[in-house]
Amino acid sequence: DSGVTQTPKHLITATGQRVTLRCSPRSGDLSVYWYQQSLDQGLQFLIQYYNGEERAKGNILERFSAQQFPDLHSELNLSSLELGDSALYFCASSFRTGESANEQFFGPGTRLTVL
């Protein structure tokens, strides 16, 4: 158990809908990262937050947005869903400082299926 939690575990929805994925980082971790992994693909970095502020953006679609709250949990919002958005979405967190800040710890993921 990495200490990172994600809810829900599975989500099935229809095209055009909007969903929210939730992540709670490990205790003490200030950085949260969101990744998308389509079937048999690698990890695509979406966005990073550090202590409530956006720190880095990857190939995140405009239909997707995220935020990190004062209690450090984070939410990823996906709107106007398309079939191609079906994927595993992972959240990871890392320690705040030092070389070990590069070590990211992953949650169990949310499997999104868009029908």
Place this chain on the structure above:
Amino acid sequence: GQQLNQSPQSMFIQEGEDVSMNCTSSSIFNTWLWYKQDPGEGPVLLIALYKAGELTSNGRLTAQFGITRKDSFLNISASIPSDVGIYFCAGPKDSNYQLIWGAGTKLIIKP
């Protein structure tokens, strides 16, 4: 931009065999991380390397930080069925601690 090239893309192994895989880049990295992902699960950090030339073990797994700082190697000795999965290498892109990821090496047990 920075890229990590992992090879091989996939490996068919027999139980008991030793396994080697590597990760290379045209850029220098100060940290190399190796993760394993089981199907449908989140990646799990196996080994972190911080010094050029460093050799670190975690059970039957041994990873090395290449002296040129442009490559890293992961070896698994005496493989067992639960070693099956995808192994990813990763390194930090910049001071934001964003990681660059290799495409993964898929380990499959021969029937």
